Structure formats: C-alpha cells, structure tokens
Amino acid sequence: MTQKDEIQFEKGSGNVFADLGFADPEKEQLKAHLAFEIHRVLKEKKWTQRKIGEVLGIAQPHVSDLMRAQPTKFSVNRLMGFLTKLDQDVEIRVRPKAGREAQITVQPR
Helix, strand or coil, X not given: CCCCCXXXXXXXXXXXXXXXXXXXXXXXXXXXXXXXXXXXXXXXXXXXXXXXXXXXXXXXXXXXXXXXXXXXXXXXXXXXXXXXHCCCCCCCCCXXXXXXXXXXXXXXX
16 A cells, blocks of 8 residues: 555444434444343353243244344344343433433443
C-alpha cells in the first residue's frame, strides 16, 4: 500500500444494528446480548439440544436457532424467560440518562 492509498472507514455508532439500518436497533441489540448470555450458560452446561428444548419448553429447531445466535425469532420477554429457566437472574434498571443519548444495555456477570 502506498501513501496515496488511504483506507476509508466510518466510525460506528456502538450499535451494529443501528449502523445496518434495523428498524428497532436498541431492541435487536438487547436481544443479541440476551441470546449471547443464554448461549454462554448453555455451553457451560454442555446439554444436548433435546435437553435444552425440554428445559426451555421449545422445539429442537428453535433450540438450533438460539444456539446459532438467531434471536430475532424470540421476543425480549421470552429470552429473559429462558434465562430465568436457566437459573439466571435478569435485572432491569431504569435511570435518568447522564449527558448522553438514552440507551439500553446488558451487563454480563
């Protein structure tokens, strides 16, 4: 690469779903974080997809979607329910925004 060849880039917003133009990027990012936590817990448990389906009360194809990080097929409420079925606490905090744009975040343990 020569000095003439400059790499063009654009700084992201911090939410890939907003950068890609999703209609409700905050909700999609929240679902992705919740799905990641579900996946992490399930990997620790080393359960079969059949066992996961029994515990979560979903069919095997839905377990497969969940394990392939495709949370768009589930609501935020349902993903939080899966976490509680996996003996995880889900905490929601509401507070005034502090000099920045309002946001939704998930903090892993």
